[in-house]
Amino acid sequence: MSGRKRIAVLGGTGNLGYGLALRWARAGHEIAIGSRSADRAQEAAGRIGEASGSSDVTGMDNATAAQWGEIVTLTVPWAAHDATLETILPSLHGQVLIDTTVPLKPPRVAVVQLPEGGPVAVRTQALVGDRARVAGAFHNIAAGLLTSGAVIDCDVLVTADDPETRRLVIELAGEAGCRGLDAGPLANSVVPEALTSILIHINRTYRAGHAGIRITGIETCPDEPPSD
Numbered sequence: 001m002s003g004r005k006r007i008a009v010l011g012g013t014g015n016l017g018y019g020l021a022l023r024w025a026r027a028g029h030e031i032a033i034g035s036r037s038a039d040r041a042q043e044a045a046g047r048i049g050e051a052s053g054s055s056d057v058t059g060m061d062n063a064t065a066a067q068w069g070e071i072v073t074l075t076v077p078w079a080a081h082d083a084t085l086e087t088i089l090p091s092l093h094g095q096v097l098i099d100t101t102v103p104l105k106p107p108r109v110a111v112v113q114l115p116e117g118g119p120v121a122v123r124t125q126a127l128v129g130d131r132a133r134v135a136g137a138f139h140n141i142a143a144g145l146l147t148s149g150a151v152i153d154c155d156v157l158v159t160a161d162d163p164e165t166r167r168l169v170i171e172l173a174g175e176a177g178c179r180g181l182d183a184g185p186l187a188n189s190v191v192p193e194a195l196t197s198i199l200i201h202i203n204r205t206y207r208a209g210h211a212g213i214r215i216t217g218i219e220t221c222p223d224e225p226p227s228d
């Protein structure tokens with residue numbers, strides 16, 4: 001770990017956020033679970049603290065968690081995306097905001113249905129403006145893998161409009177037990193956002209639980225990602 005970070009996980013009471021928070025707590029970061037309800041957040045934080053052995057996991061409402069975090073991770077369903085961002089907008093002050101949102105539209109979640117206007121991550125950056133540097137990541141990692149404690153052999157495609165933000169989130173992906181890969185600018189988030197529906201289809205077709213992706217033909221990430 002290159003440095004201990006304060007990471008807020010909004011929606012960390014749910015599946016993906018819980019798994020990421022657990023992994024990052026185990027890696028030694030300070031974690032704040034965010035929720036619409038501070039009570040629910042504290043309850044989830046207690047479970048994560050117990051499971052990770054960390055005494056640095058706390059729970060608070062989403063806006064307070066976003067204010068506290070150096071890194072803010074958004075893990076809420078697409079239907080709650082814009083409303084959650086509106087809630088935390090005044091709390092953002094230049095942090096990195098990791099958006100994990102896949103624009104699924106139940107019940108047809110195994111069919112790609114991207115929103116008009118482009119990828120969610122691009123929309124997020126437009127909504128927050130210069131209040132945060134947005135990265136898209138973790139769209140293709142099953143929450144169950146993160147919580148299982150298993151070794152994860154899936155890649156995380158990381159997008160952001162500046163290489164420094166991508167580098168930071170690639171490192172955080174590594175600390176969550178995944179291989180993070182530099183996937184270029186936020187506009188490229190359209191691919192991982194769409195891929196999730198295909199993975200859901202594959203899970204159903206092959207009765208798999210945790211289908212993921214692996215990019216072949218590379219050994220390690222470059223030290224200096226190219227500028228876009």
Ligand SMILES: NC(=O)c1ccc[n+]([C@@H]2O[C@H](COP(=O)([O-])OP(=O)(O)OC[C@H]3O[C@@H](n4cnc5c(N)ncnc54)[C@H](OP(=O)(O)O)[C@@H]3O)[C@@H](O)[C@H]2O)c1
Pocket residue numbers: 011012013014015016017034035036037040041074075076077078079080083084100101102103104138139140141142143144196
């Ligand atoms: N689950 C996965 O394996 C997985 C994998 C890759 C990406 N993703 C993406 O990660 C995001 C979170 O997925 P998830 O499965 O973790 O979701 P989830 O468990 O259904 O929900 C996460 C949290 O979001 C909050 N939430 C739920 N509905 C809400 C609403 N209507 N308004 C405001 N907040 C609401 C809840 O927190 P509070 O009630 O405590 O506020 C909930 O605990 C999604 O965008 C999903 O596409 C998930």
